[in-house]
Amino acid sequence: MTAKLSNAQxxxxxxxxxxxxxxxxxxIGFPEMVAKFKPDGREVIYHTExxxxxxxxAPPAGEEDWDLINAGKKAVTLNPGASFFHHADSFAxxxxxxxDVAILGAYEVAxxxxxxxWSTGPKSVPAVGGAMDLVHGAKRVCVITDHVTKDGRPKxxxxxxxxxxxxxxxxxxYTSLAVVDIVNARFVLREKLPSISLEDLQxxxxxxxxxxxxxxxxxxxx
Amino acid sequence: MTAKLSNAQxxxxxxxxxxxxxxxxxxIGFPEMVAKFKPDGREVIYHTExxxxxxxxAPPAGEEDWDLINAGKKAVTLNPGASFFHHADSFAxxxxxxxDVAILGAYEVAxxxxxxxWSTGPKSVPAVGGAMDLVHGAKRVCVITDHVTKDGRPKxxxxxxxxxxxxxxxxxxYTSLAVVDIVNARFVLREKLPSISLEDLQxxxxxxxxxxxxxxxxxxxx
Amino acid sequence: MNxxxxxxxxxxxxxxxxxxxxxxxxxxxxxxxxxxxxxIDRYKRTGSPGNLAIINNxxxxxxxxxAAMIYAGMVAKVVCSFPRSTDSRAFTERYLAGEIELExxxxxxxxxxxxxxGSGIPAFYTPTSYGTQLAxxxxxxxxxxxHYVQERWLKADVxxxxxxxxxxxxxxxxxKAARNFAPLMAMAAETxxxxxxxxxxxxxxxxxxxxxxxxxxxxxxxxxxxxxxEALLRAGAQS
Amino acid sequence: MNxxxxxxxxxxxxxxxxxxxxxxxxxxxxxxxxxxxxxIDRYKRTGSPGNLAIINNxxxxxxxxxAAMIYAGMVAKVVCSFPRSTDSRAFTERYLAGEIELExxxxxxxxxxxxxxGSGIPAFYTPTSYGTQLAxxxxxxxxxxxHYVQERWLKADVxxxxxxxxxxxxxxxxxKAARNFAPLMAMAAETxxxxxxxxxxxxxxxxxxxxxxxxxxxxxxxxxxxxxxEALLRAGAQS
Numbered sequence: 001m002t003a004k005l006s007n008a009q010x011x012x013x014x015x016x017x018x019x020x021x022x023x024x025x026x027x028i029g030f031p032e033m034v035a036k037f038k039p040d041g042r043e044v045i046y047h048t049e050x051x052x053x054x055x056x057x058a059p060p061a062g063e064e065d066w067d068l069i070n071a072g073k074k075a076v077t078l079n080p081g082a083s084f085f086h087h088a089d090s091f092a093x094x095x096x097x098x099x100d101v102a103i104l105g106a107y108e109v110a111x112x113x114x115x116x117x118w119s120t121g122p123k124s125v126p127a128v129g130g131a132m133d134l135v136h137g138a139k140r141v142c143v144i145t146d147h148v149t150k151d152g153r154p155k156x157x158x159x160x161x162x163x164x165x166x167x168x169x170x171x172x173x174y175t176s177l178a179v180v181d182i183v184n185a186r187f188v189l190r191e192k193l194p195s196i197s198l199e200d201l202q203x204x205x206x207x208x209x210x211x212x213x214x215x216x217x218x219x220x221x222x
Numbered sequence: 223m224t225a226k227l228s229n230a231q232x233x234x235x236x237x238x239x240x241x242x243x244x245x246x247x248x249x250i251g252f253p254e255m256v257a258k259f260k261p262d263g264r265e266v267i268y269h270t271e272x273x274x275x276x277x278x279x280a281p282p283a284g285e286e287d288w289d290l291i292n293a294g295k296k297a298v299t300l301n302p303g304a305s306f307f308h309h310a311d312s313f314a315x316x317x318x319x320x321x322d323v324a325i326l327g328a329y330e331v332a333x334x335x336x337x338x339x340w341s342t343g344p345k346s347v348p349a350v351g352g353a354m355d356l357v358h359g360a361k362r363v364c365v366i367t368d369h370v371t372k373d374g375r376p377k378x379x380x381x382x383x384x385x386x387x388x389x390x391x392x393x394x395x396y397t398s399l400a401v402v403d404i405v406n407a408r409f410v411l412r413e414k415l416p417s418i419s420l421e422d423l424q425x426x427x428x429x430x431x432x433x434x435x436x437x438x439x440x441x442x443x444x
Numbered sequence: 445m446n447x448x449x450x451x452x453x454x455x456x457x458x459x460x461x462x463x464x465x466x467x468x469x470x471x472x473x474x475x476x477x478x479x480x481x482x483x484i485d486r487y488k489r490t491g492s493p494g495n496l497a498i499i500n501n502x503x504x505x506x507x508x509x510x511a512a513m514i515y516a517g518m519v520a521k522v523v524c525s526f527p528r529s530t531d532s533r534a535f536t537e538r539y540l541a542g543e544i545e546l547e548x549x550x551x552x553x554x555x556x557x558x559x560x561x562g563s564g565i566p567a568f569y570t571p572t573s574y575g576t577q578l579a580x581x582x583x584x585x586x587x588x589x590x591h592y593v594q595e596r597w598l599k600a601d602v603x604x605x606x607x608x609x610x611x612x613x614x615x616x617x618x619x620k621a622a623r624n625f626a627p628l629m630a631m632a633a634e635t636x637x638x639x640x641x642x643x644x645x646x647x648x649x650x651x652x653x654x655x656x657x658x659x660x661x662x663x664x665x666x667x668x669x670x671x672x673x674e675a676l677l678r679a680g681a682q683s
Numbered sequence: 684m685n686x687x688x689x690x691x692x693x694x695x696x697x698x699x700x701x702x703x704x705x706x707x708x709x710x711x712x713x714x715x716x717x718x719x720x721x722x723i724d725r726y727k728r729t730g731s732p733g734n735l736a737i738i739n740n741x742x743x744x745x746x747x748x749x750a751a752m753i754y755a756g757m758v759a760k761v762v763c764s765f766p767r768s769t770d771s772r773a774f775t776e777r778y779l780a781g782e783i784e785l786e787x788x789x790x791x792x793x794x795x796x797x798x799x800x801g802s803g804i805p806a807f808y809t810p811t812s813y814g815t816q817l818a819x820x821x822x823x824x825x826x827x828x829x830h831y832v833q834e835r836w837l838k839a840d841v842x843x844x845x846x847x848x849x850x851x852x853x854x855x856x857x858x859k860a861a862r863n864f865a866p867l868m869a870m871a872a873e874t875x876x877x878x879x880x881x882x883x884x885x886x887x888x889x890x891x892x893x894x895x896x897x898x899x900x901x902x903x904x905x906x907x908x909x910x911x912x913e914a915l916l917r918a919g920a921q922s
Contacts, residue, residue, distance in 0.1 A: 021445050023659050043445045045613070045659070049790055050709040050863050053657045054613070066711055066913035067861040073710040073768075073913070081613035081646030083654035084859060086866040086894075087709075087740075088563075088798040091791030092631060095564030095809065098659050119816075125775050126787050128817065129765040133791030136810035137564065167814035167830075243684050245898050265684045267852070267898070271551055272470040272624050275896045276852070288472055288674035289622040295471040295529075295674070302886030303852035305893035306620055308627040308655075309470075309501075310559040310802075313552030314870060317570065317803030320898050341577075347536050348548050350578065351526040355552030358571040359803065389575035389591075556804070565795070566826035568807040587805035587835070596826070617891065652856065653892050 003195050004176035009219040010144045012037040014103055014174040017142070018044055022100040023093075025049070025134055028072040031103040031144060037222065045079075047099060049130040051090045054082040071130060094130070094137035102138035104131065106145045106173070108160040111207040112185045113170045115143065116162035128165075135166035147175035147204055154206035156180065156187060177201055178209075179217055186210050191217035225417050226398035231441040232366045234259040236325055236396040239364075240266055244322040245315075247271070247356055250294040253325040253366060259444065267301075269321060271352040273312045276304040293352060316352070316359035324360035326353065328367045328395070330382040333429040334407045335392045337365065338384035350387075357388035369397035369426055376428035378402065378409060399423055400431075401439055408432050413439035446612045448643060448664050452482045455637050455665045459483060459602050462520075464497040466558070466629035467510060468605035471502060471529065472674030474622035475509045476606040476639050478667045483604075487518045495520045499558070499600055501551060501625060503527035503535035506677045514538055523598070525551035530677070550578060555628060557598035562631025562660070567596050603633030606670060607656070610640035611647070614661030615654045623655065630660040639667040685851045687882060687903050691721045694876050694904045698722060698841050701759075703736040705797070705868035706749060707844035710741060710768065711913030713861035714748045715845040715878050717906045722843075726757045734759045738797070738839055740790060740864060742766035742774035745916045753777055762837070764790035769916070789817060794867060796837035801870025801899070806835050842872030845909060846895070849879035853897030854888050862894065869899040878906040 005013070007030060015037035018024055025047045026032050035057075038044050045054045048070040055076040059065070064075035093099060108116040115135055118128045135141050145155055156173060172190075173180045178201060179191040189209040192201050194216045202209055227235070229252060237259035240246055247269045248254050257279075260266050267276045270292040277298040281287070286297035315321060330338040337357055340350045357363050367377055378395060394412075395402045400423060401413040411431040414423050416438045424431055449455045456479060459465065469475035487494060496518050503522045504511030511534035513519050522544060527535050538544040549557065550572045560568055569592035573579040583594040605626040607616040616638060618626060630636045643666045688694045695718060698704065708714035726733060735757050742761045743750030750773035752758050761783060766774050777783040788796065789811045799807055808831035812818040822833040844865040846855040855877060857865060869875045882905045 045445070047659070048860075050712070050860050052860050053659060065859065066911050067713070067859045069710065069712050069860055069913075078651060079646075081611055081615055081658065082651045083615055083649075083657040084651050084857075084862055085654075085657060086862050087790070087794035087864045088867050089657075091794050092559075092563035093657075093659055095791055095795075095811065096562045096631060097564060098562075098631075114814075125766055125771070125778055126785070127765045127767040128787055128789050130790035132789040132815060132817065133811045136813075164815045267684070269898070270621075272473070272621050274621050275898060287620065288672050289474070289620045291471065291473050291621055291674075300890060302884065303850055303854055303897065304886075304890045305854055305888075305896040306618075306623055306890050307893075307896060308623050309551070309555035309625045310628050311896075313555050314798075314802035315896075315898055317552055317556075317572065318801050318870060319803060320801075320870075336575075347527050347532070347539055348546070349526045349528045350548055350550050352551040354550040354576060354578065355572045358574075359552075386576045556802075560807070563795075565807050565809060566829070566831055567824070568799070568804050570804060585806070590805070592805055620891070652859075652894075655891075 003193065005219055008033060008222045010174050010176055012222045013179065013217065013219050014142055014144050015039065018101055023047055023098065025099050025102045025138065027104040030105050032072060034103050047093060049090055051085050051087060052082065054079045091133055094133050097137060097139060099138040101140045101142060102134045103142045103144060104134060106143040106155060107162050108155055108157050109143055109170050109173050110157050110160045111182065111187045113168040113182045114160050115165045115170050116160040117165045119163040121162065131165050135169040140171045141169050143170055143173045145173065145175055147177040154204055157206035189214050191215040193217050225415065227441055230255060230444045232396050232398055234444045235401065235439065235441050236364055236366050237261065240323055245269055245320065246323045247321050247360065249326040252327050254294060256325050269315060271312055273307050273309060274304065276301045313355055316355050319359060319361060321360040323362045323364060324356045325364045325366060326356060328365040328377060329384050330377055330379050331365055331392050331395050332379050332382045333404065333409045335390040335404045336382050337387045337392050338382040340387045341385040343384065353387050357391040362393045363391050365392055365395045367395065367397055369399040376426055379428035411436050413437045415439050447614045447661060448612050452478060452665045453486065455663050456482045458635060459493045461493050462495045463493060463601040464499065466499040466600040466603040466633050468626035468629055469500060470624040471505065472672060472677065474606050474624050474626055475673040476604050477509055477671040477673055479604040479637060479639050480509050480513060484512055484516050487516055494518045497521040497523065499523040499598065501525050501554065502529055503532060505529035506531045506681060507534065508676050508681045509673045519544060521545040521547065523547040523549060525549055525554050548578065553595055555625065557595055558625065558628040558632045560597035561599035562628060565597060567594050569594055598632065600633045601635065603629035603636045605629055605636065605638055607638050607640040609642050609644055609649055610638055610664045611644050611649055613646050614658030614664065615649050616656035616661060617649060617653060618655055627656045630656050635662045636660055637662065638664045639670060640664055641668060641670055686853045686900060687851050691717060691904045692725065694902050695721045697874060698732045700732050701734045702732060702840040703738065705738040705839040705842040705872050707865035707868055708739060709863040710744065711911060711916065713845050713863050713865055714912040715843050716748055716910040716912055718843040718876060718878050719748050719752060723751055723755050726755055733757050736760040736762065738762040738837065740764050740793065741768055742771060744768035745770045745920060746773065747915050747920045748912045758783060760784040760786065762786040762788060764788055764793050787817065792834055794864065796834055797864065797867040797871045799836035800838035801867060804836060806833050808833055837871065839872045840874065842868035842875045844868055844875065844877055846877050846879040848881050848883055848888055849877055849903045850883050850885045850887055852885050853900030853903065854893045855895035855900060856888060856892060857894055866895045869895050874901045875899055876901065877903045878909060879903055880907060880909055
């Protein structure tokens with residue numbers, strides 16, 4: 001296997017594309033890491049489904065207020081200018097298209113923009129949370145993910161095999177090997193690691209990569 | 223023409239049926255008069271469409287705050303325990319069935335409970351306000367009205383001729399001659415002025431009055 | 445992030461011919477008189493923005509606010525629940541002359557349609573107006589044995605609203621019943637422009653007391669002692 | 684008007700077998716632990732109220748709150764968006780054993796269905812879940828070229844919620860993100876029972892700061908220093 005980005009590096013790359021002044025929702029888990037890599041000088045306002053806008057970093061251990069948490073049930077703090085609101089208003093922000101960016105994890109992303117990220121099948125207890133709302137809310141719906149599954153199968157696919165979270169909803173995928181936009185139901189390769197050939201990248205991708213103007217995916221050690 | 227109740231007396235009679243602790247919306251104009259006749263010892267909380275719950279009497283002339291008005295654009299005051307909310311929340315209270323009583327005026331009420339009170343036809347500028355919402359909101363939708371029009375035609379009718387405000391929505395009608403419940407699409411006469419015979423009352427009513435147990439409509443001079 | 449603008453004319457400079465404009469207020473309470481006046485001034489100077497569709501509970505009173513816009517000739521359509529007022533000649537004359545289109549919407553339906561517009565809900569069902577003229581042509585459905593009318597969301601290009609306190613991030617509070625439609629309009633418009641009586645630093649509004657979170661607001665101008673429409677009318681304001 | 688009750692057991696006495704119960708909270712924030720405990724105590728004493736349908740974002744954590752209700756055997760159905768937690772054994776075991784029914788609802792749809800229930804909106808359309816398993820069997824419609832799923836309102840017999848400040852007329856405020864579903868549930872339940880950390884005289888809450896107006900509230904009990912579910916769990920609470 002060729003060299004690939006760490007999760008932190010994928011998060012770093014995704015963070016570079018968040019514009020100054022953006023309203024952003026970061027999914028539970030891996031996507032929360034994106035906040036760490038916000039470029040200096042940019043202001044980003046974070047939204048969490050459970051009714052807080054403009055929250056800040058985690059408080060020091062022992063100083064948590066468990067009534068002040070994010071959607072991942074982690075304690076957070078408030079920035080000046082924060083606000084509280086109930087769940088219907090919170091999802092009005094989401095569903096109403098008021099968020100600029102949502103960043104989510106994925107099991108599979110199809111070239112049509114379909115996303116599967118909530119269920120690995122009927123065996124476990126199903127749990128969906130706010131994922132199905134978020135994919136229809138933000139102006140840009142970004143996915144961060146390893147390029148392949150743990151056993152080496154493509155996560156960027158022709159058609160999702162797993163239960164869908166949303167149809168035609170993903171804008172951009174940041175993977176361990178590449179940055180891929182979804183344009184007119186095609187994967188458009190925007191950047192790839194310089195160390196991997198287009199052929200090798202295509203070989204671990206489950207649908208055709210349109211590769212007209214491809215930049216280098218260059219990420220610092222983070 | 224036989225003796226009849228004044229508007230103030232009709233309002234008085236309607237006020238007697240508002241239970242203690244009720245949440246009440248009084249329509250613009252004549253219905254606002256009902257508040258004057260709330261029986262002592264009963265607490266009534268008034269709602270106005272423009273986002274105030276638990277408002278009080280009009281302020282003295284010259285002390286009006288024109289940002290603190292009711293739906294009729296009249297200045298009001300606040301009782302302790304009042305609250306402000308936006309228009310969607312205000313009509314959630316209405317449409318969601320949270321009001322106990324709404325009291326409205328009428329051009330016509332049909333025995334089916336249909337109400338016409340917003341338009342006298344296509345000639346003027348149409349204006350509906352909150353009337354069409356209110357008739358579907360409160361647990362009891364009451365009408366106060368003269369029993370007949372200015373030229374003597376029945377206002378309680380078989381079928382409304384004027385444009386409807388709502389279908390099957392009226393619970394009780396307080397008129398200048400009688401109190402009439404609407405039960406299973408029939409006018410059920412509950413009270414009538416002792417001075418008018420059932421025959422004479424029926425003669426000025428546009429649909430059959432069911433008159434099994436009829437009490438006396440006795441109202442003080444007010 | 446700083447959404448504060450110092451020039452009220454600049455704040456409304458993006459409002460163009462033919463746009464739909466939600467205007468906060470219920471009668472005079474909440475009417476953003478200074479923002480409206482800035483629009484009228486520009487229209488009188490430049491002939492733009494004209495041909496506007498105005499969304500408000502009412503259709504103007506006397507010769508100030510929306511009535512002044514109508515008298516100026518900027519208004520092609522009004523979406524409202526109650527186009528009558530103590531003096532609604534401005535609207536009535538143009539309407540009866542066929543010069544202004546009216547879309548009459550029950551008040552609660554108007555509020556809910558605007559909220560739906562801001563909330564990504566393209567349509568909903570309401571008992572309001574079922575069986576009436578105002579439901580004609582609209583889909584009807586039965587739920588649990590009762591009939592309901594399907595209503596569509598209502599959005600706008602711009603909202604102009606009046607707030608009490610604002611911060612640079614766009615968080616807002618309102619003054620008493622002047623709140624009315626403003627928080628909904630802020631959600632439903634592509635661009636929301638606010639006149640606030642007072643601007644404070646972010647954090648100057650308790651997060652528990654924010655009524656409109658800043659995400660719904662694009663531009664704020666301070667109008668320290670705003671005119672109150674009803675007070676203007678009672679003082680005998682003329683166009 | 685005085686909605687205050689002094690006895691917490693009496694406050695929940697009207698909750699009967701088979702009822703649907705909305706319970707405020709998102710994870711541990713906003714969970715009305717003392718109201719829940721009063722229900723559990725009665726169930727253990729009398730065998731009632733059992734067979735409950737619980738509506739909450741989650742399905743319990745550890746062995747407190749909703750998880751304790753499940754362990755006690757009172758819960759027949761859970762309507763929620765996310766039945767997983769750091770320790771969701773209570774729910775998971777009963778669910779996999781087929782002893783608890785689950786209705787899984789996307790979080791925003793859950794919030795909007797509850798709001799609709801409180802607002803007299805029997806159904807609405809949302810883009811959420813279109814084309815997914817969770818939309819199976821639901822009507823679909825196209826508006827402006829996009830597909831939407833029709834969702835129905837969600838009501839309940841009872842809501843039990845946790846507030847910060849209350850007055851005798853039922854006006855409420857909340858503490859930070861503990862607000863979440865509570866204001867919606869208060870609207871959507873036939874009867875709303877509140878535990879408040881502090882009770883003040885009417886007028887003690889600024890009318891501008893009321894989050895839930897008293898019209899949505901039926902009963903209030905003061906629980907001066909309420910347990911916080913997450914804090915209980917971290918302190919190692921056992922059933």
